[in-house]
Amino acid sequence: xxxxxxxxxxxxxxxxxxxxxxxxxxxxxxxxxxxxxxxxxxxxxxxxxxxxxxxxxxxxxxxxxxxxxxxxxxxxxxxxxxxxxxxxxxxxxxxxxxxxxxxxxxxxxxxxxxxxxxxxxxxxxxxxxxxxxxxxxxxxxxxxxxxxxxxxxxxxxxxxxxxxxxxxxxxxxxxxxxxxxxxxxxxxxxxxxxxxxxxxxxxxxxxxxxxxxxxxxxxxxxxxxxxxxxxxxxxxxxxxxxxxxxxxxxxxxxxxxxxxxxxxxxxxxxxxxxxxxxxxxxxxxxxxxxxxxxxxxxxxxx
Amino acid sequence: xxxxxxxxxxxxxxxxxxxxxxxxxxxxxxxxxxxxxxxxxxxxxxxxxxxxxxxxxxxxxxxxxxxxxxxxxxxxxxxxxxxxxxxxxxxxxxxxxxxxxxxxxxxxxxxxxxxxxxxxxxxxxxxxxxxxxxxxxxxxxxxxxxxxxxxxxxxxxxxxxxxxxxxxxxxxxxxxxxxxxxxxxxxxxxxxxxxxxxxxxxxxxxxxxxxxxxxxxxxxxxxxxxxxxxxxxxxxxxxxxxxxxxxxxxxxxxxxxxxxxxxxxxxxxxxxxxxxxxxxxxxxxxxxxxxxxxxxxxxxxx
Numbered sequence: 001x002x003x004x005x006x007x008x009x010x011x012x013x014x015x016x017x018x019x020x021x022x023x024x025x026x027x028x029x030x031x032x033x034x035x036x037x038x039x040x041x042x043x044x045x046x047x048x049x050x051x052x053x054x055x056x057x058x059x060x061x062x063x064x065x066x067x068x069x070x071x072x073x074x075x076x077x078x079x080x081x082x083x084x085x086x087x088x089x090x091x092x093x094x095x096x097x098x099x100x101x102x103x104x105x106x107x108x109x110x111x112x113x114x115x116x117x118x119x120x121x122x123x124x125x126x127x128x129x130x131x132x133x134x135x136x137x138x139x140x141x142x143x144x145x146x147x148x149x150x151x152x153x154x155x156x157x158x159x160x161x162x163x164x165x166x167x168x169x170x171x172x173x174x175x176x177x178x179x180x181x182x183x184x185x186x187x188x189x190x191x192x193x194x195x196x197x198x199x200x201x202x203x204x205x206x207x208x209x210x211x212x213x214x215x216x217x218x219x220x221x222x223x224x225x226x227x228x229x230x231x232x233x234x235x236x237x238x239x240x241x242x243x244x245x246x247x248x249x250x251x252x253x254x255x256x257x258x259x260x261x262x263x264x265x266x267x268x269x270x271x272x273x274x275x276x277x278x279x280x281x282x283x284x285x286x287x288x289x290x291x292x293x294x295x296x297x298x299x300x301x302x
Numbered sequence: 303x304x305x306x307x308x309x310x311x312x313x314x315x316x317x318x319x320x321x322x323x324x325x326x327x328x329x330x331x332x333x334x335x336x337x338x339x340x341x342x343x344x345x346x347x348x349x350x351x352x353x354x355x356x357x358x359x360x361x362x363x364x365x366x367x368x369x370x371x372x373x374x375x376x377x378x379x380x381x382x383x384x385x386x387x388x389x390x391x392x393x394x395x396x397x398x399x400x401x402x403x404x405x406x407x408x409x410x411x412x413x414x415x416x417x418x419x420x421x422x423x424x425x426x427x428x429x430x431x432x433x434x435x436x437x438x439x440x441x442x443x444x445x446x447x448x449x450x451x452x453x454x455x456x457x458x459x460x461x462x463x464x465x466x467x468x469x470x471x472x473x474x475x476x477x478x479x480x481x482x483x484x485x486x487x488x489x490x491x492x493x494x495x496x497x498x499x500x501x502x503x504x505x506x507x508x509x510x511x512x513x514x515x516x517x518x519x520x521x522x523x524x525x526x527x528x529x530x531x532x533x534x535x536x537x538x539x540x541x542x543x544x545x546x547x548x549x550x551x552x553x554x555x556x557x558x559x560x561x562x563x564x565x566x567x568x569x570x571x572x573x574x575x576x577x578x579x580x581x582x583x584x585x586x587x588x589x590x591x592x593x594x595x596x597x598x599x600x601x602x603x604x
Contacts, residue, residue, distance in 0.1 A: 015350045015584065022348060022440055024465025046324060048317045048587045049351055049363045051370045061351045068353045069440075134595075138324055138371075159602065163326025186602060278595060282317065285350045286588030293436075293580060300461065300488060 001101045002028045003299045004292070005092055007080050008108030010036030012269025012284035012291075014062040016106045019292025021070040025299060028074035028100060029066075030092065035059045036110040037232075037270060038281060041135055042126045047281045058281070076100065080109075083242045088302075090264065103302060104295040107239060107252060107260070107267040108288060111232035111279065116148065120204030121228070128210025128225045133157030134280060136227070142166050143224035146213060148201055150174060154229040155183035161227060162190045169221060171196045171213075201226070232279065234271050247273060258291035264298055266291040303403045304330045305601045306594070307394055309382050310410030312338030314571025314586035314593075316364040318408045321594025323372040327601060330376035330402060331368075332394065337361045338412040339534075339572060340583060343437055344428045349583045360583070378402065382411075385544045390604075392566065405604060406597040409541060409554060409562070409569040410590060413534035413581065418450065422506030423530070430512025430527045435459030436582060438529070444468050445526035448515060450503055452476060456531040457485035463529060464492045471523060473498045473515075503528070534581065536573050549575060560593035566600055568593040 004020040006013045009031030020027045038044075041055030050058065066073050082093040083105060092100040113131035115121060121129055130136040133147065137160045146169040147157045155177065158170050170187060175197045177184050187193050196215075203214040204226055212222045234250040245253045245261035252260055252267040254274060260267050268287035270279045306322040308315045311333030322329045340346075343357030352360065368375050380396040385407060387393075394402040415433035417423060423431055432438040435449065439462045448471040449459045457479065460472050472489060477499045479486050489495050502518040506528055514524045536552040547555045547563035554562055554569040556576060562569050570589035572581045 011350060018348055018350065023462060045367070045371055046320055046591070047351070048313060048320065048367065048590075049349070049360060051363075051367045058351060061353075065347070065350065065353045069347055159599075160325060186599075189602075278592065280588075280591055282584075282591045283588050286582075286585045288350075289348070289582055289584045290580065297461075297488075300491075 001089070001103065002026050002074070003103050004106060004295050005030060005090065005100060005102035005104070006106045006108060007031070007092075008036065008110055008269065009034045010038055010108065010110050010269060010284065011059065011062060011281045012110070012288040013106070013108035014059070014066060015285040015288030016108055016268050016292035016295070017066055017073060018070070019289045020296050021066070021073055023293065023296035025296050028076055028102070030076045030078060030080055030094065030100065032077060032079045034063050037113065037279070040113070040125070040131065043139060044135065044281065045138065046135065080238050082238050085242070085262070085264075103299045104264045104266065106291045106295055107244070107265065107271060108269045108291070109235040109271050111234050111270040113228070113232055114230045116201060116228055116230065118201060118203055120206070124204050124206055124210050127208065128206060129204060129228065130225065131228050132279075133160040133227045133229060134278065137161040137164050140165050140225045144222065145169070145225035145227060146171050146196075146201070146221060146223045147227040147229055148172070149229040149231070150178045151231060152179040152183055153231055155179040155187055157227050157229040158187050158193050159190065162192055166192065168193045169196050169223065170194070171199055171201055173200045174198065196221070232270065236271065257294040258287055259294065266295050303391070303405065304328050304376070305405050306408060306597050307332060307392065307402060307404035307406070308408045308410060309333070309394075310338065310412055310571065311336045312340055312410065312412050312571060312586065313361065313364060313583045314412070314590040315408070315410035316361070316368060317587040317590030318410055318570050318594035318597070319368055319375060320372070321591045322598050323368070323375055325595065325598035327598050330378055330404070332378045332380060332382055332396065332402065334379060334381045336365050339415065339581070342415070342427065342433065345441060346437065346583065347440065348437065382540050384540050387544070387564070387566075405601045406566045406568065408593045408597055409546070409567065409573060410571045410593070411537040411573050413536050413572040415530070415534055416532045418503060418530055418532065420503060420505055422508070426506050426508055426512045429510065430508060431506060431530065432527065433530050434581075435462040435529045435531060436580065439463040439466050442467050442527045446524065447471070447527035447529060448473050448503070448523060448525045449529040449531055450474070451531040451533070452480045453533060454481040454485055455533055457481040457489055459529050459531040460489050460495050461492065464494055468494065470495045471498050471525065472496070473501055473503055475502045476500065498523070534572065538573065559596040560589055561596065568597050
């Protein structure tokens with residue numbers, strides 16, 4: 001029987017484990033792999049303490065920190081298939097059919113970027129194609145870029161890359177935006193932004209790096225970068241069955257202590273409502289710390 | 303005229319600067335020194351990404367990150383004497399009588415630990431005396447320690463050090479606690495905690511490290527460590543004059559965007575109400591990122 005079962009091995013989950021372990025909790029991290037969405041980050045320059053580091057290297061350091069300081073922490077490299085509350089405790093069924101029992105659960109499964117599923121998208125990932133304008137804008141100084149999307153992520157993305165790029169196209173398949181009017185107005189004010197509406201990206205082409213986009217209208221658009229900002233999908237397969245309250249998009253609702261609607265279940269990182277607008281590593285770790293701390297208090301109170 | 307004036311050079315202020323700079327803001331950090339409360343941390347083992355690092359080394363890395371990635375960032379090594387809003391902009395008067403103008407202000411001045419002001423307290427700082435149980439508990443494995451204080455910081459502090467220490471005394475000068483009843487009950491449940499009430503610590507003694515405490519009653523208490531958990535003082539000298547809403551203890555009230563009650567003024571880190579219970583580096587950086595991001599949006603909207 002574990003005190004704290006952390007589901008997810010990205011920055012949120014690993015930090016939650018650190019804070020629980022430091023409070024003397026018998027802790028296990030269940031995750032198919034160390035990392036998560038951070039593994040796609042090629043140059044992290046906005047996580048305090050590192051001039052520039054890759055996402056995989058950063059999360060590796062977080063893992064080493066646990067393995068060195070808390071050799072008693074368990075890691076189970078597996079996915080969670082189901083979680084049930086039985087007599088006040090949690091039974092976690094894994095994909096491998098193994099079972100784990102815990103007094104508390106921290107959900108830190110994160111999100112997956114929605115993809116366009118077009119030719120070249122995967123091939124040029126990190127070579128001009130990115131899913132995070134907050135992270136990667138400074139890499140496109142004096143470049144021509146396109147942002148694709150119709151929600152706030154895309155509209156804010158254009159504002160983030162605008163100070164760097166020489167030109168920013170905002171490509172949206174409709175003529176109206178799903179995002180807030182205030183964000184549309186902010187984009188209109190930018191000196192170097194241009195709307196490309198009722199248009200879709202069909203293919204990304206290039207050589208070693210992105211050179212341009214083939215559009216549905218048949219036109220080609222020469223760009224050095226493509227920001228795909230069409231949202232994220234929360235990874236919540238097992239969560240609904242547990243009865244945890246989620247938004248219509250699937251984000252887990254939490255309070256200031258990272259408590260969910262189910263007693264003993266906490267959530268942290270990209271998966272929560274708190275993070276829905278600014279999915280940054282620095283927020284994931286902060287939420288993880290709070291979740292680990294208060295899950296420990298919860299266990300001590302049992 | 304700066305876009306963003308960050309007041310404070312600890313983890314919150316430096317991260318706020320990073321996020322503002324990345325959005326293309328002309329940014330200045332005003333602070334008497336790089337660092338703050340973090341400078342007192344001898345072994346930071348709960349900041350994700352570092353197995354173990356000193357507070358001064360960590361904050362030095364955060365400073366290097368700005369100087370390397372954003373050589374255009376200004377640093378003014380001075381204290382803020384006064385801030386006035388004049389015609390929609392902010393005039394920041396420094397102790398040196400120099401003036402700075404800004405379109406937005408981020409308050410990240412942090413807090414100072416309250417001290418007992420007793421003999422040995424300063425001498426044994428980092429040699430057994432600490433102000434942060436959340437940070438330093440794991441350093442006292444199998445040691446005898448005392449926590450002093452009567453509020454939640456002290457009561458939670460005992461819970462944090464209890465899994466490590468062989469014995470924890472909770473010394474309080476009254477017989478009733480100012481903290482929550484639920485926290486008092488949690489301490490009562492601990493196997494190794496003992497209340498020492500109506501008692502005060504008059505002196506810390508030792509050789510190279512702490513050996514014990516002289517108490518007001520005349521008794522000596524042999525301990526290896528002393529956690530002084532009598533609260534923190536927010537560093538807010540100039541803030542009240544600016545009209546920013548603060549709590550009765552002086553913490554700045556902020557919303558989810560780190561906005562204060564004054565338009566264009568943001569706050570982040572230990573100084574805010576958000577952080578009042580868990581003053582961790584990881585939360586300071588998270589709040590700093592949000593403040594830097596939304597201060598930039600505020601400036602772009604002007």
